[in-house]
Amino acid sequence: MSISLTQRIQPPAALRFNEVVGLDVAKQALLFLAVDPSLAGVALAAPVGAGKSTLARAFAALLPDDAPFVELPLNVTEDRLIGGLDLEATLARGERVVEAGLLARAHGGVLYIDGLNLLDPGVAAHIMDAMARGVVHVERDGISAVHPARFRLIGAFDPSDGPVAGSLLDRIGLIIPFAPQGDAAIRAEVVRRNLRPAGAAETDEANDDAMLRALIELAREQLPQVAIRDEQMEALARLALSLGVEGNRADVFAVKAALASAALAGRADVSDADLEVAARLVLLPRATRSPQPAQVEQQPQPAPNLAPNPDHPADDPSNTPADQKQTPEQIEELLMSAVEADLPADLSNLPFATQRRGRTGSRGVALNDRRGRFVRAVPGPLRGHKIALLPTLLAAAPWQALRATAGDRLPDAVNHPAPVVRITREDIRVKRFRDKAGALFIFVVDASGSMALNRMREAKGATVRLLQNAYVHRDQVSLIAFRGRAAQVLLPPSQSVDRAKRELDVLPTGGGTPLASALWLAWQTVRQARSRGVEQATLVLMTDGRANVALDSAHPDSGEAGPEPAGADKEQIVRQVQQLARRIACDRINAVVIDTQAGYLSRGEARALAGYLNGRYVYLPNAKAHQIAEAI
Amino acid sequence: MSRPAIANQPAVEPAFPFTAIVGQDEMKLCLLLNVIDPRIGGVLVMGHRGTGKSTTVRALAAVLPSITRVAGDPYNRAPEDIQEAPSTLPVNGRANGCAAGRPKTERIPVPVVDLPLGATEDRVCGTIDIEQALTRGVKAFEPGLLAQANRGFLYIDEVNLLDDHLVDVLLDVAASGWNVVEREGVSVRHPARFVLVGSGNPEEGDLRPQLLDRFGMHARITTITDAALRVEIVKRRRAFDADPFAFAAAWEKEQRALRNRITRAQKALAGVELPDEVLTRIAQVCMRLGIDGHRGELTLARAAAALAAFHHSPRVSWQDVVAVAPACLRHRLRRDPLETVDSDDRIERALQASAAEA
Incomplete structure (x- = not known):
C-alpha cells in the first residue's frame, strides 16, 4: 500500500505555464528560480483560487527531465517528512531499508506548500534545515542516513491567515508579498481558458512551453558568463541596509536574481533593469523600515566614498564602458527611486515589518500528551497517554525473531498459545500531540498622551511581569499599543518575552486614545489565532479608558464588523467602544481591564469598559504586579 | 512499489571554509577558544537569521586538529580511557575492541556531530542494532550520536526549538559525561564528553534556563552593516556556490595556518600562567x-x-x-x-x- 507522491506532471488537462493568467510577477520569479535553483524558492501571497497550485504544477512541467513535484500536506508527520524505516521492505529483505521522506523525494524538483503561514513550526524547521544543507539527515528509528534534498520551494500563502514565520521566509529567495489585484478582464480570461474544451489550442501552448523550456536552458548556460560589477553589488547591499533588511542572506539572493534576470535576457552583464527587478523581488519584500532615516544618516559621511574609486572598475574593465561609471550611491538612488513607489505606505503590510523577528517559536506550541495534532510517537508509559498502535507494532516487529529464540514465552504455554506478536513494555509508543490550543494573552497597552500622567512606567512594569508569567506557562503573547490615530500590533502572537519587552521599552507615548481601534485589532488578532487553533484568548487592557479617537478609515474593512466610520463625535466613540467590547465578550474572549488612572481623576471609564467586556477590573495604582498577575 | 530507493549518497561537498567567513569575530573566537580548551563548556550562538551562525559552526570541523583513539572504537576513546569497557556486547557485529595488551590506535579528526531537529532519542543515545536483531537474532548495541560526539563537538542548530525530552537527555549526559542506555535487556554505559554548541534566533523562542547555564560562552551576532563587507560576503558565497571544491582549495593555506595555530595553543595552554x-x-x-x-x-x-x-x-x-x-x-x-x-x-x-x- 504505497501511494506515489512523486508524480510525473504531464496530465493533458493541466494548464501550461503560459496559460496561467495573471500572476505575471510570480511567473517572472519562477523563471528566475528555474534558471538558478540556488535562489531557493518563490513565496507567493495570493488568496484562495488565484491559481497558485496550477502555476506551481505548470512550473514543474517546465523543468528538465521529469523533475518531481511534491506537494507537502500541512498535516505531514515528521517521519513522512524526513523519512524513516520502511518496515515492509526491511522485513522482506532482512536488511534495513530506508524510506525517503517528502523532502528527499522533492530532490531535483519542486516542493510545493500551500499555506506557508499555516505550517507547523517543527515542520518548518525541517524544511529550513534541508534548504540550508541540501540534504536531509535521518536520525531516527535506529537509522542514520543522509538523503540529497535540493529542491525548489514554491510556497503560497493567504496573507489574511496571518504572517509566514520570518525565519522560513528569509530562506526563500524571491518573495511576492502582495496578492494580485483582481481585474475583471483577467478573471474572464481565467474562466475562458479553463472552460476551453480539452485538446483545443493544445498545440500553440505546447509550443510556448517548448519555447520557454529552451529559453530556460539557454539562460542556464548563459548564467556563468554573466558578470556583475562591484558597485552594482554594493548598491544592492546599500539598498538592503536602507530598507532595514535583516541578516546578510538577502544580498546574495539579490545578486543572484539580478544575474538570472540578465541571463534570461541573454545578456552578459547586469543592467539597471536587472538590478531593479532583483530589488523588487528580493529586497523590497524584506524591508522593515522606510528608507528616509537611513538616507539622512548617510548624508554627513559619504564624502570620501563619492569620488569614483579608481580601483573598482579595474576589476573587470571589459564590462565597464566609460559611460557606466556610476558610484554605488548613484545606483542605489536609482534603484530606490524605481522601487520606492512599491513600498506600501503602511509598512506593516510587508511580511518582515510587522513581525520583524519571526512569529512563533515551537515553545508556543508545546508538545503534549492529550490534545492537538498528532506529530510523533515516542516511547513512554501507557498510563495517561494514548497508545500509538502502529508505531508500537513497528517498534516490536524487528525484535520478533530475537524474542522467539530468547524463549520469553508466557509461563502458561498450554493455556496460552505463543503470542503472535511479542510486545514488551519498551515497544510501547504513545502519541505526542502538538497543541496549538495554548492560551493567547493579548496585551493592549494605552500609550496615549493621558497615559504619560497615568503611570506608564508602572503599566510597563506590570506588563513585563505578566509576560514573564506567560513565559513560564508557555503561553503565547501578543502586544498591541494604541496612541494617536490608530492602534498597532507591535508583536503578533509569539513566544518571545524578550521581543515584547524590547517593543515595550521603546514604546513612545503621546497623542489621542484610539481605544476602539485597539479593541478592533485585538479582536482581529484573536480571530486569526483561533483559525490557527488557539482556543483560549485573554485580553489584558492597560488603559485609563478615556477613548477620544473614533474608528476611522485606517481600517477600511471595519464596516463589515458593525461600527461605521464616523467623525470624532464623543457619543459615536463611546458607542463604538461599547459595540466592539460586547462583540468581544460574545466571542468568549476573556478580558481584564487594568485601570491606570490616578483615583482623583477617574470618572470610571475603565470600570465601565470592563463591564462591557464582561471582564475583570483591576485598579493599578493600588495593585502590585503580582496581584495583577493573580487577577489573570 | 514506486518508492524511490535512495541508493547513492550525495558526494560530500566541502563546508564553507572557516577562514573565509567574513566578520562575526566574537562567534569565531568563542568557538576557537573552546577548541583550545574544551573545559570552557561550549558556546551558544544567538543572533539574527541570515548571519552565518550555522555556516560558521559547520566550518569549524575542517580546522580542528586530530585526536588519537583506539582503532575503530565507536566511542572515540583514547587508549588510556579504555580500561573500563562500556559493555561486553558486540558493537556493530564486531567484538568490542578492548582485548588484552596494547590496543591499536589511529588518528581521527575531532568529531563534529550534528544533532538534527527531530532526531529520536534512540538515535541520540544509541539502541539495539536492528539489522542484526532482524537478520541474526543477535543483540548488539548500536551507538548513537552521543557516542560519535565523545571527545568532540555536538552541534544543535535551532537549539531553542529542540524537543523538551531531548533537552533533558542532553542535560543529563552533559552533566555526568556518561551516557547510559537500558533497552531490550541491554545495558550500556559509555563516556560522552563533548563540547555543546548551540545556535538559534532569540526571537523564535527562549532557551530553558537550565540549558542556558550549560553553555560556557554566549556569542551574540548581528547583521553586518558595512556595505563593503557585505559585498565581500556575496562574492565569497557566489564563488563557493559556483565551485565548492576550488573555493576550499583556494583557502587551504589559511585553513592550515589556523589549524597549526590551534595545535600550538593547545600545547601551550598548560603552561599559561594566571597571575x-x-x-x-x-x-x-x-x-x-x-x-x-x-x-x-x-x-x-x-x-x-x-x-x-x-x-x-x-x-x-x-x-x-x-x-x-x-x-x-x-x-x-x-x-x-x-x-x-x-x-x-x-x-x-x-x-x-x-x-x-x-
Missing part, C-alpha cells in the same frame, strides 16, 4: 555583577587563558579577560524584567570598576 591579581579581579567582576555560583569565574579564567595561549602569550593579561568577559558572562546575569541597561554595558562597567580599583 593572582588577575584572578582576584575576575572574582571581583563576578561579585560585582551578582553572578551566582562559581561557573562564571571558572569559565572566564579558562577562556582568558585559552586566549593568551592563542596569542602565544605566557601569562593571562587583563586585556585577555576584558576580551572574553562579555561572552562568558552575559547569559549569567540575573534577568530583571525592568532592567533597561544592556547586559554588555553592565559587564563593561563592572570591568572598568575592577580595573580602577586595582
Whole structure:
C-alpha cells in the first residue's frame, strides 16, 4: 500500500505555464528560480483560487527531465517528512531499508506548500534545515542516513491567515508579498481558458512551453558568463541596509536574481533593469523600515566614498564602458527611486515589518500528551497517554525473531498459545500531540498622551511581569499599543518575552486614545489565532479608558464588523467602544481591564469598559504586579 | 512499489571554509577558544537569521586538529580511557575492541556531530542494532550520536526549538559525561564528553534556563552593516556556490595556518600562567555583577587563558579577560524584567570598576 507522491506532471488537462493568467510577477520569479535553483524558492501571497497550485504544477512541467513535484500536506508527520524505516521492505529483505521522506523525494524538483503561514513550526524547521544543507539527515528509528534534498520551494500563502514565520521566509529567495489585484478582464480570461474544451489550442501552448523550456536552458548556460560589477553589488547591499533588511542572506539572493534576470535576457552583464527587478523581488519584500532615516544618516559621511574609486572598475574593465561609471550611491538612488513607489505606505503590510523577528517559536506550541495534532510517537508509559498502535507494532516487529529464540514465552504455554506478536513494555509508543490550543494573552497597552500622567512606567512594569508569567506557562503573547490615530500590533502572537519587552521599552507615548481601534485589532488578532487553533484568548487592557479617537478609515474593512466610520463625535466613540467590547465578550474572549488612572481623576471609564467586556477590573495604582498577575 | 530507493549518497561537498567567513569575530573566537580548551563548556550562538551562525559552526570541523583513539572504537576513546569497557556486547557485529595488551590506535579528526531537529532519542543515545536483531537474532548495541560526539563537538542548530525530552537527555549526559542506555535487556554505559554548541534566533523562542547555564560562552551576532563587507560576503558565497571544491582549495593555506595555530595553543595552554591579581579581579567582576555560583569565574579564567595561549602569550593579561568577559558572562546575569541597561554595558562597567580599583 504505497501511494506515489512523486508524480510525473504531464496530465493533458493541466494548464501550461503560459496559460496561467495573471500572476505575471510570480511567473517572472519562477523563471528566475528555474534558471538558478540556488535562489531557493518563490513565496507567493495570493488568496484562495488565484491559481497558485496550477502555476506551481505548470512550473514543474517546465523543468528538465521529469523533475518531481511534491506537494507537502500541512498535516505531514515528521517521519513522512524526513523519512524513516520502511518496515515492509526491511522485513522482506532482512536488511534495513530506508524510506525517503517528502523532502528527499522533492530532490531535483519542486516542493510545493500551500499555506506557508499555516505550517507547523517543527515542520518548518525541517524544511529550513534541508534548504540550508541540501540534504536531509535521518536520525531516527535506529537509522542514520543522509538523503540529497535540493529542491525548489514554491510556497503560497493567504496573507489574511496571518504572517509566514520570518525565519522560513528569509530562506526563500524571491518573495511576492502582495496578492494580485483582481481585474475583471483577467478573471474572464481565467474562466475562458479553463472552460476551453480539452485538446483545443493544445498545440500553440505546447509550443510556448517548448519555447520557454529552451529559453530556460539557454539562460542556464548563459548564467556563468554573466558578470556583475562591484558597485552594482554594493548598491544592492546599500539598498538592503536602507530598507532595514535583516541578516546578510538577502544580498546574495539579490545578486543572484539580478544575474538570472540578465541571463534570461541573454545578456552578459547586469543592467539597471536587472538590478531593479532583483530589488523588487528580493529586497523590497524584506524591508522593515522606510528608507528616509537611513538616507539622512548617510548624508554627513559619504564624502570620501563619492569620488569614483579608481580601483573598482579595474576589476573587470571589459564590462565597464566609460559611460557606466556610476558610484554605488548613484545606483542605489536609482534603484530606490524605481522601487520606492512599491513600498506600501503602511509598512506593516510587508511580511518582515510587522513581525520583524519571526512569529512563533515551537515553545508556543508545546508538545503534549492529550490534545492537538498528532506529530510523533515516542516511547513512554501507557498510563495517561494514548497508545500509538502502529508505531508500537513497528517498534516490536524487528525484535520478533530475537524474542522467539530468547524463549520469553508466557509461563502458561498450554493455556496460552505463543503470542503472535511479542510486545514488551519498551515497544510501547504513545502519541505526542502538538497543541496549538495554548492560551493567547493579548496585551493592549494605552500609550496615549493621558497615559504619560497615568503611570506608564508602572503599566510597563506590570506588563513585563505578566509576560514573564506567560513565559513560564508557555503561553503565547501578543502586544498591541494604541496612541494617536490608530492602534498597532507591535508583536503578533509569539513566544518571545524578550521581543515584547524590547517593543515595550521603546514604546513612545503621546497623542489621542484610539481605544476602539485597539479593541478592533485585538479582536482581529484573536480571530486569526483561533483559525490557527488557539482556543483560549485573554485580553489584558492597560488603559485609563478615556477613548477620544473614533474608528476611522485606517481600517477600511471595519464596516463589515458593525461600527461605521464616523467623525470624532464623543457619543459615536463611546458607542463604538461599547459595540466592539460586547462583540468581544460574545466571542468568549476573556478580558481584564487594568485601570491606570490616578483615583482623583477617574470618572470610571475603565470600570465601565470592563463591564462591557464582561471582564475583570483591576485598579493599578493600588495593585502590585503580582496581584495583577493573580487577577489573570 | 514506486518508492524511490535512495541508493547513492550525495558526494560530500566541502563546508564553507572557516577562514573565509567574513566578520562575526566574537562567534569565531568563542568557538576557537573552546577548541583550545574544551573545559570552557561550549558556546551558544544567538543572533539574527541570515548571519552565518550555522555556516560558521559547520566550518569549524575542517580546522580542528586530530585526536588519537583506539582503532575503530565507536566511542572515540583514547587508549588510556579504555580500561573500563562500556559493555561486553558486540558493537556493530564486531567484538568490542578492548582485548588484552596494547590496543591499536589511529588518528581521527575531532568529531563534529550534528544533532538534527527531530532526531529520536534512540538515535541520540544509541539502541539495539536492528539489522542484526532482524537478520541474526543477535543483540548488539548500536551507538548513537552521543557516542560519535565523545571527545568532540555536538552541534544543535535551532537549539531553542529542540524537543523538551531531548533537552533533558542532553542535560543529563552533559552533566555526568556518561551516557547510559537500558533497552531490550541491554545495558550500556559509555563516556560522552563533548563540547555543546548551540545556535538559534532569540526571537523564535527562549532557551530553558537550565540549558542556558550549560553553555560556557554566549556569542551574540548581528547583521553586518558595512556595505563593503557585505559585498565581500556575496562574492565569497557566489564563488563557493559556483565551485565548492576550488573555493576550499583556494583557502587551504589559511585553513592550515589556523589549524597549526590551534595545535600550538593547545600545547601551550598548560603552561599559561594566571597571575593572582588577575584572578582576584575576575572574582571581583563576578561579585560585582551578582553572578551566582562559581561557573562564571571558572569559565572566564579558562577562556582568558585559552586566549593568551592563542596569542602565544605566557601569562593571562587583563586585556585577555576584558576580551572574553562579555561572552562568558552575559547569559549569567540575573534577568530583571525592568532592567533597561544592556547586559554588555553592565559587564563593561563592572570591568572598568575592577580595573580602577586595582
